Amino acid sequence: MKITILFFSIFLFSTSSMAQNIDFETFFEDKSLRMDYLIAGSSEASTVFFKQFKEEPFWGGSTKNMIDKFNLGDYRILMRDSASGKLLYTRGFSSLFYEWQDTEQAKITERSFYESVVMPFPKQTVHLKIQVRDNENKFVDLYQTYANPTNYFVVKDKCDKYKVLKIHNSGNHHKKLDVVILPEGYTKAEMGKFKDDCERFVDYFFEVEPFKSNKNKVNFWAVNAPSEESGTDIPGSGVWKNTILNSNFYTFGIERYLTTSDINSVRNLAAYAPYDQIYILVNTSKYGGGGIFNYYNLCGSNIRSAREVFTHEFGHAFAALADEYAYGSTKAEDLYNLEVEPWMVNISTLADFDLKWKDLVENDTPIPTPNSSAYKNKVGAFEGGGYVAKKIYRPSDNCKMKSNSTNNFCPVCYRAVYELLLFYSE
Ligand SMILES: [Zn+2]
Incomplete structure (x- = not known):
């Protein structure tokens, strides 16, 4: 009996130390390194062009879970200590450019997008690698560079222009999921409305499980940054507004798809607070939203079904959940690629269903x-x-990733969201 216990303790110790042997204080300072780049190409290929490194005042992420165990996202960033080669930090993410690559336009023309990735600030020179999925959904190298944190070209901007509000405070941001809410298209006179909207949406958020039962694992912050004009751009209707984050409807020709390609402004504003997720609240009553994994969320603040849309978009941006509906033809x-499984946890080609949610299916349910x-x-x-x-x-027949007629995640989506919630709040 004793031997068995000893065997298990050694086993547990060795696996957990393999995954978690990065001492944050040895390798990192308690702030963020941001790498901005342009990515350009077509549906077939893409190239990364380095833009700048920035130092940002907070690191909102965990100081314990540095290595991403989820295998999500169209891209991932890997950071290694340059001297020893030790893997220090990895994270999956997706981007607007990657989505654009699936459009008809990408088959006939090339475009460039401004992109950015944020990581903990290293104490020594690190090697950075961006990888992208190939046709079989395996990660392959896309771009590599070194970051020397003492280089005087690492840009340091002040974050002292706007006030930061704590909308929901559960404590130490390293041990919580931190969401920073950014106002888009709220004028100075509408800042009171912005605060009211933040509180209303945080209430919506905590109506949905697993957030409802885990309020103490989440912080919500808001940056009080007004726009010159109220609303947002609606290109299909000829409406153009001067707003702080330059968002717009009609992304890739889809009327309700609300995004911004001004990633530089988004990151600059988000840097005012520690964050794991960026939520852009857009002051509009026109139905729409958007959410891209570890990139950003957007939701119209005065729209119908705002309660359901807010957490639907969060499902995309936080847990990389796919939409569970069909759209167009x-x-x-x-x-x-129907020969392999998509990397998103809640859709399957049935090419290898054992890798997906088969463990949640009862024996008498046909597949x-x-x-x-x-x-x-x-x-x-x-x-x-x-x-x-x-x-x-x-x-599932229905899920909040399928329609606004339910405000619940299906069991598969629920599990994905809950596991990530734990990862960010340990
Ligand atoms: Zn679902």
Whole structure:
């Protein structure tokens, strides 16, 4: 009996030390290093062009969980200590450019996008590598460089122009999931409305599980930064507003898709608070939103179904969840390699369902699962999701990643969100 216990303790110790043997204080200062770059290309290929390093005053992330264990995102950043080669930090993320690469425009023209990645600030020179998914969803090298933190070209801007509000405070930001809310299209006279909106949306957030039962694992911050004009750009209606984060509807020609390509302004404003997630609240009543994994969330503040949309977008940006609905006439083959599983946790090609949510499916539920009332409240593999009607499967009849008619995550999405919540709040 004793031997068994000893065996297990050694086993547990060795696996946990493999994953967690990075002492934050040895390798990092308690602030952020930001790398900005331009990424340019077409649907076929892309190239990264370095822009700048910036030092930002806070590190909002964990000081314990440095290595990303989730294998999510279209890209990932890897940071190694230059002298020893030791892996210090990794994180998956997605981007607006990567989404653009799936558009018709990307097949006929090339474009460039401003992008940025934020990581803890190293004490010594580090090697940075950005990797991107290949056609089989494996990460391959895209860009590499060194960052010397003592170089005088690392830009230091002050963050003293705007007031920062604590909307929901649970304590030490290294041990909490920190969300910074940025106001877009709120004038100086509307700053009171912005604060009221923040409080209303944080209430919406905590109506949804697993957030509802874990209020003490989350902080919400807000930066009090007014825009010159109220609202946002609606290019399809000829509406143009002078706003602080330059957001717009009609992204990639989709009317309700609300985004901004002004990543420099977004990051500069977010740097006022410690954060893991950026939420841009857009002062508009026109229906729309957007969420890109470890990049940003946007939601219109006065829209119908605001309660449901707010956490739907957070599902994208926080847990990389795919939309579980079909959209337009896109074919599965145009968006997915059907020979492999998509990396998003809540859609499947059924190419290797064991890798997905099979463990949550009851033995008597058939795969694929018929769209019948018998399986309405079961976990299965229902055809239609990830923007296509055929050959891509979703876990549940309904989910907040599918429609606004429910405000709950399905069990698969719930699990993904909950695991990430723990990762950011340990
Ligand atoms: Zn779901």
